[in-house]
Amino acid sequence: MATATKTARERVMALFARERQTPVPVFSGMGNVTVYGLEDAGIGFAQVHGDAEAMARAAASSYERFGYEAVVVPFDLGVEAEAMGRTLNTYASSDGILYPTVQNKLPATADNFQVPADLELRGRIPLVAQAIRLVKERLGEQVAVGSYVLGPFTLAGQVLELDQLLKLAGKDQTQMHVILERAGEVAAREAEAYRAAGADFVTVREMGAASDILSPRMFRNLIQPHLKEVFAQVGGPTVLHICGSTQNIVEMMADCGATAVSVDQKNDLAASRATLGPEKLLFGNLDPYKVLVQGTPEQVREAVRNCVAAGADAVWPGCDIWPTVPAENMQAMMDASREQA
Amino acid sequence: MADRFQELLEELRQGVTEYDEERVKVAAQAVLDEGFDAYDAVMNGLAAGMEEVGRLFGANEYFVPEVLMCADALYGGLEILRPHIEVDPSRQVKGAVVIGTVEGDVHDIGKNLVKLMFEIAGFTVHDLGRDVPLEKFVEEVLSTDSDFLCMSAMMTTTMGGMKQVIDQVRQKNPNVKIMVGGAPLTGDLAQRWGADGYGKDAPNALQEALRMVGSLREMHQEAAKGG
C-alpha cells in the first residue's frame, strides 16, 4: 500500500500541492491540544500558553497519540493583542479549561491601532516561533507543522472594542480601511515570522467576519480586500478559515488567494463544493463540540464519512479541537478516514 | 394635529431603521417643541422602529453593525425625550435586569443585542459586561434588588457556570426571574438547570421577559397582601 509509506507531512504537503490524498487527511490549522497532551507535557492549560517547550510537547501529542496529521501551535487567540500591548487573562487560578481573554481593549479608532516597528519581537510571537522550531526539530520530517494568525477584522476586534469597531464598519469605511490595512500588516508579518521559524502552513482565522455578524456585502467591500492583501504577502501553503455562517461568502473566501478554504459545521459542505467546483481545496467541517466531544465514536465515524462524502479534501474540525475530547473519539476520527479508503 | 404627530412618529421610526441619528434627533426635538407626548413618541416611534430592526435582523437583512447603528440612532432620540416622560404609575418601569456574559467567555455580541432590547422596552439594565465572575452575578442581583437575571454564554465549557449562579441566586432570592441564552444553550437545558426562561434570539428574549413581568407583578401583589 503506497499510502502506508507516506508520512503525514508528505500527505498534507502533497494535498496543498493539489494532489488529492486517499485516505483523506485528517488534520487542522487551528488549536488541537487535548487534555492528554497537557498531561504528556505535565502542564495546566492556563500555563501552557506561556511556555514554548510545554506548548511544543502538548501540541505534538495529538500526532504522537492519535496520528493527527498536523502539529499546530499556539492554542489561543490573544497573541496579536498581546504583541500590540494588551494584556491577557489566562485564568491561572482556574484548573478547568478556560481560554485566555483580552482584558483592556482600546476605543476603536485608527489612532489606537499602530503597528509596532519591532512587532516580531513583541509579546509571545517569539515564544510561538520557538515552539514551532522545537516541533520542527523533533517531528519536522514526519508531520506537517502549522500555525495560525487572526484575520484583519478579527485581529482588530481583539485590540479595539468590538462593538465600536462594528459600528465603525458601518459608519466610517475610510477609517475602517486604515485599521484593517494595519491589522493585515500585523497578520502578514506574524505569519512570515512563523514561516521563518519552520511552519509548513499558516491558517488565517477570520471568525469575526462570519455572516452571523457581518453582511456578505460588507464582507465583499471591507473584509475581502484586506484578506487578499494578507494572502498576497504570505508565502507557502495557506488556509482561510471562518467559523459560523459562511454559505453566502464561501465563494468570496475562495477568491482571497489562500491555498485552501475551511468552513465549520454551519456550512452545507456539499453545496459549497458545488459552488466552488472540483478544483478548489475545501476543508471541513466536523462539529468540534457536539460531535467530537459529546458524540459516540460511531457518531464521529459517521460525521467523518459525511465530510468526505460531501467533498472535503481534508477533514477539519470547525474550530479548535476542544481539549476535553474523549480519546476514543480522537481515535475514531482518525480511523474513520482510513477505513473509508 | 394628530396627522403631524403621526408624521413625527414615522420620522422617528424611519430614522431608527435607517440608522440616521440626526433625523431621529430632529424629530425628537420637534415632538417636544410642538407639545406632543414624549412617552408615546418613545414607544410608538423609537421602540416601534427598533422592533422593525429586530425583524430585519431575524430575516438576515440586517447584521450586527446595522443593529448597533440603529441603536445609536435610537439612543440619540431617547436622550432628548427621556427627561420629559411623565412618571405615571401605569407606565411604570417594567423592572430591573442584571445581564452579563459568564466567566471565561468573551462572546458578547449577542448579549449586547439582548441588553439593547431590554433597554428599549424600558427596563433598567445593569450590564456587567463579558467574562463576569460567577459571584459577581449573585452579588449584583442582590445589591440592585433586580427582578431579572440574564446570562449569556457562547461556549459549551463556560455555560456550565450558569447552573452554579442559578443555584446560588435561588437560595438567596427565589423570586428573581432567571433567563439564559447563547448559541450552545437550548430551552431544554435552561429548564433542567432551573432557569425560568430561554430565548433563541434577542427579540425572543424580550418577549419571554415581558411574559414573565406579568407573573412578577402578581407575585409582588401577593407578597404585599400577605405582608
Ligand code: B12
Ligand atoms: C465572533 C466569535 C468570536 C469572537 C468574539 C468577539 C466578541 N466580543 O463577542 C472572538 C474572535 C474573540 C472569539 C474567540 C473565541 N471563540 Co468564538 N466565535 C465567534 C462566532 C464566529 C460568532 C459568535 C457571535 O457573535 N454570533 C452572533 C450573535 C448575534 O449571536 P449569539 O451570540 O448567538 O446571540 C444571539 C442568541 O444566542 C441570543 N442570546 C445570546 N445571549 C443571550 C442571553 C439571554 C439571556 C437570552 C435570553 C438570549 C441570548 O440572542 C442573541 C441575539 O439574537 C462563533 C461561531 C458562531 N457562529 O456561533 C464562534 C464560537 C462561539 N467561538 C468558539 C471558540 C471555541 C472560541 C475560542 C475558544 C477560540 C480560541 N482558540 O481561543 C475563543 C474564546 C475566547 C474566550 N475565552 O471567550 C466556538 C465555541 C465552541 C463551543 N461550542 O464551545 C464557536 C461556536 C465556533 C465554533 N464553530 O466552534 N470568537
